[in-house]
Amino acid sequence: DTEVTQTPKHLVMGMTNKKSLKCEQHMGHRAMYWYKQKAKKPPELMFVYSYEKLSINESVPSRFSPECPNSSLLNLHLHALQPEDSALYLCASSQDTNTGELFFGEGSRLTVL
Amino acid sequence: GESVGLHLPTLSVQEGDNSIINCAYSNSASDYFIWYKQESGKGPQFIIDIRSNMDKRQGQRVTVLLNKTVKHLSLQIAATQPGDSAVYFCAENIIPRLTFGEGTQLTVNP
Numbered sequence: 001d002t003e004v005t006q007t008p009k010h011l012v013m014g015m016t017n018k019k020s021l022k023c024e025q026h027m028g029h030r031a032m033y034w035y036k037q038k039a040k041k042p043p044e045l046m047f048v049y050s051y052e053k054l055s056i057n058e059s060v061p062s063r064f065s066p067e068c069p070n071s072s073l074l075n076l077h078l079h080a081l082q083p084e085d086s087a088l089y090l091c092a093s094s095q096d097t098n099t100g101e102l103f104f105g106e107g108s109r110l111t112v113l
Numbered sequence: 114g115e116s117v118g119l120h121l122p123t124l125s126v127q128e129g130d131n132s133i134i135n136c137a138y139s140n141s142a143s144d145y146f147i148w149y150k151q152e153s154g155k156g157p158q159f160i161i162d163i164r165s166n167m168d169k170r171q172g173q174r175v176t177v178l179l180n181k182t183v184k185h186l187s188l189q190i191a192a193t194q195p196g197d198s199a200v201y202f203c204a205e206n207i208i209p210r211l212t213f214g215e216g217t218q219l220t221v222n223p
Contacts (some may be wrong), residue, residue, distance in 0.1 A: 004156075030207070033211075040211035040216075041215075042202055042214060042215055042216055043202075043204070043213050044213075045210055045211065046211065048209050048210070050209065055209060056209060056210065058217065090157070092156070092157050097208055097209030098208055098209075099206075100145055100146075100147040100159075100162050100204065100206035100211055101147070101159045102157075102159065102160065102211060104156030104157050104158070105156050106154070106155050106156050107156055
C-alpha cells in the first residue's frame with residue numbers, strides 16, 4: 001500500500017464552523033506533513049510531524065490546529081477560518097524527515113464562505 | 114523568500130520530442146534537490162532526486178542534471194508522451210523542510 005488517503009475530498013464551511021481534515025497512511029512512515037496549495041502556485045509547507053511529535057510549524061495561524069493521534073493518522077482541525085484560507089490542503093508522508101521523497105495524497109479542496 | 118525557482122511557467126512540446134525543464138536556486142549551501150510532477154486534480158508525485166555530490170542522475174526516461182557552479186538544475190524527459198503533461202516542480206530539501214519552487218506547466222501536443 002503506497003497511498004496517502006485524505007478525507008474529505010471537498011469541504012465547504014462557513015467562517016464560524018469547526019471542521020477537520022483527515023489523512024491516513026499505512027506505509028510505516030514516521031514523518032507526516034501538511035501543505036497548503038493555492039491555484040497555480042507551489043505547495044507551501046505548514047506543519048511537519050516526526051515520530052508523532054510536531055517538529056515544524058511554519059508560523060501558521062492558530063485557527064489551523066494539527067494533531068497526530070498515532071503514526072498512521074494526521075488531522076488538521078479548522079476553526080474560524082477566513083475566505084483567504086480557501087485552498088487545496090495536501091497531506092504527505094515520508095519514511096523520515098531525512099528524505100525528500102514524500103508521498104502525497106490527492107488533497108482536500110477547502111472553500112470558506 | 115523562495116530559494117528555488119523555474120525559468121519558464123509553460124513549456125509546449127511535440128509528442129516524441131525531448132523536454133527540458135530548468136530550475137535555478139540561490140542558496141549555495143543547498144545540497145539536495147528533488148523533482149515532482151503534479152497532474153491535474155492530484156497531489157505531487159516524486160520523480161527523481163539528486164544530491165550535491167552528483168552532477169547527473171538517471172531514471173526511467175528522466176535525467177536530472179545539477180550544475181553547482183551556476184546553481185542550476187534541469188529535468189530532461191526523453192520521448193515525451195501525453196501522460197507527461199503536468200506541472201513540474203523542483204524542490205529543495207533543507208532537512209526537514211521540503212520547499213517547492215514555482216512550477217512549469219508541460220503540455221505535450223500529439
